Amino acid sequence: MVERVHLPIAGEPPAPRRRHPEWIRATLPTKPAFFELRAMVKELQLHTVCESASCPNIGECWTRRALTIMILGDICTRSCRFCDVTTGRPLPVDPDEPRRVAEMLARLDLEHTVITCVDRDDLADFGAAHWAETIQRVKAASPRMTLEILAGDFKGKTELVDIVLAADPDVFAHNLETVPRLSREVRVQASYPRSYKILEHARARGAVTKTGLMLGLGEELDEVRAVIRELAGLGVDILTLGQYLAPSKSHLPITRYVHPTEFAELEAFALEAGITHVVAGPLVRSSYHADGQAKLVRDLRAAKGLAPVSAPGA
């Protein structure tokens, strides 16, 4: 089990470490760049999944200004049993949020970023219009940055996915999270077939697609390989595989720690199966090291005949 990541204030001594396998080593957030980024997030009244989900990589990622902004508030209408984001009744959607997201990302002048959201099953369009406006504003303010969005399942309504895709995110990501057998237990209000349908639809629309799985929730490796084969057959472009780390004792327990060599074997298997880009490892999350994938995303868009994104300095 892994404790929530404690975010220190400047000058505070680091919190004591818990014992994990030797291959799980999170970088503590101690560098000035981390505190500068956190101050900017606070100033613009934004939310990040890095903080809300207590991501263990926040020290590493934020030190190089890689963050994942979370839109549509910080209260989720769903109660996935792996996730540390607060479940409850969300506040009304903030119509100014897309402008502030765009301002933040323009200030950071990034090559690539990921934006995600809480699930908003309370909204008639599950947040699709807000997503579209956010994407449009971000792309207008940062035309040389590639933008990846990690969206929910829109309850399987593909016409809502089309609203989001029409805003032309450079990568459309939606996480399967786990194998079909465990999906209901882990994700509660979601389902594997519905998520698969969303990916299939985005793929059919010609988008660059990405998904992710967590390991250590009770899945068998053969089940993971079966999902990988299915994703390769679907033509999903990018896959992440990471270790599930329970945020607290009230979340699902970790059934096992997957050794780095197993991650390496699964990565090789997925590449062999035909997935273009695979990131696998104990600390991998959907957005982990995505900030280094701007060229990959440009190449994938070019291969699909999608409109190019100007490279920085071009």
Ligand code: SF4
């Ligand atoms: S891995 Fe993703 S969610 Fe975690 S700190 Fe990095 S950018 Fe944020």
